Amino acid sequence: MELILSDRMGYCGGVSRAIGMVERAIEEAREKHIPVYSLGKVIHNQRVCSTFAEQGLKTITSPSDNPPGLVVLRAHGVPDALRREFVDAGFTIMDATCSVVSRNLNLIAEEQKRAEIVIIGYENHPETLAMQGVEKEGRSHSSICIASPEGALQLEKDKQYSVFVQTTFDRILWKKIQDSLLVLKSQGYGIEFRNEVCPSSVNRRDAALRLCEKCDAILVVGGKESANTRALYNLIVDQGKRAWHIETEDEVTPEMKAYGILGVTAGASTPQLTIDAVLLKLKESEDGHTK
Template identity: 35%
Template sequence: MGFCLGVRRAVGTLEDAVNFDDSEVYTLGPIIHNPQVVSDFESRGVKTVESPDDVPSDCRVIIRAHGIPLQLKEELKLRGSRIMDGTCPKVIASQKTVRKYASLGYHTVIVGDPDHGEIRGLAGYADHPIVISSPEEAEKLTLSGPVMVIGQTTIKQDEYDKVCRVLEQKCEQLKIVESICSATSKRQEALVDLCKRVDACLIIGGRDSANTQRLYMTARETGIPCWHIQDASEIPGKIGDFEVIGLSAGASTPDSVILAVERRLQSM
């Protein structure tokens, strides 16, 4: 549990930018999906904006772990922004793959949450990509010619596999890309194992963090009582009814937040 490679890199990039010189520092969207980390940087002067229009020229712009569409990156360069790229290497690999197959004439199908930053960024690397989030949506597609399918790095493997099985029936030529991040899948496997050995479980992480939400869903599916909390202040009083408590945390949850939850539980 705790920061994955991509989150650690994005936060490190922003830390470097803040310490570099006196330039104003902006992030396009929150640097990671964790409110404590975002507000800590905001208290040190970092501004979070949603559009390049809100970024003055000649300042530093940090690209977050989920990446941004290619077009936005070009817009920022044209405006004279000094870009420091904190995109996770695994997300960069997905972006390159989408671009490669789009240039080879493949239609792009992306499986994930259409409102998630990673998916909006990924979609910007193909022409007219289709974004779906379930096998039911895949059933409704009409596809012709070569098709490439790729998933959000934090999607559950079995959800992705189900969509791919549907697409296989619909496409004459289908390229299935395996892009799910092992930091996500290993955590889910470890959590299932943990849930067999505890009476209840707490999943710690930002409310908007996709991988934290999926960990919570995974814990719920095991059938034991579980809660998704953002920090120690949200520990439910009912947790005192259970003897052995399991803890897991999303890839964007700082160690300090996890430790504070652990300490509070021990004091209870």
């Protein structure tokens, strides 16, 4: 079996920065003898979250029932009201919101003065919730969340809409939804597109498409809850390629090794350690020795 690795895989800039901030927060909290928290999972990767938990990081969803300490806001961003709850409860915030996400959140705050906000995103995904929770001058806005081309049908002709897409949304699905919205726009609907999926996701997916041309099958490594890893897997399956989405090296099977050329890619929240462990397992022969 020949292995070909994607030239774009593993942590994106936003995830690397968030991981670095959590490491610093744990260190600082240890020195000051105060509790340290992350608001929701720092990233969608069980192994990374477990390691941080062993170092004292507690994952919480609200300040209630937790003594104040350092709280890291993850790369996906958080609703403004929730951020305020933490500040009011005396927590010190370390904001790891990715700059690409922050830019969109700031733009939503501006746009909501002149248009209704349409969010193309997975329902209940943290980034979608952050976009829905943007406030301007202490007031939240109502927004429409769409995750399928049919969702576009709820827009009304006499309104003005500003459309934002979740940075890690499935690009194929985004294009289908965008096409539905463009049809409405051509019929006179007031629709403006304000952003695109993150360039880091686009580059990773383009690299996965190049991998599809060279390989017989592809292994996608990343958290089962990771939207961008799932989107990578769906993209590859959409090309008619045999693919698997695994989270750790324990899920490597003999079937994967049976293909002549196996490609490997990984989501934006997959640590290099996990990628290396998967590669090692793939290179192991049946008797446990590395080839």
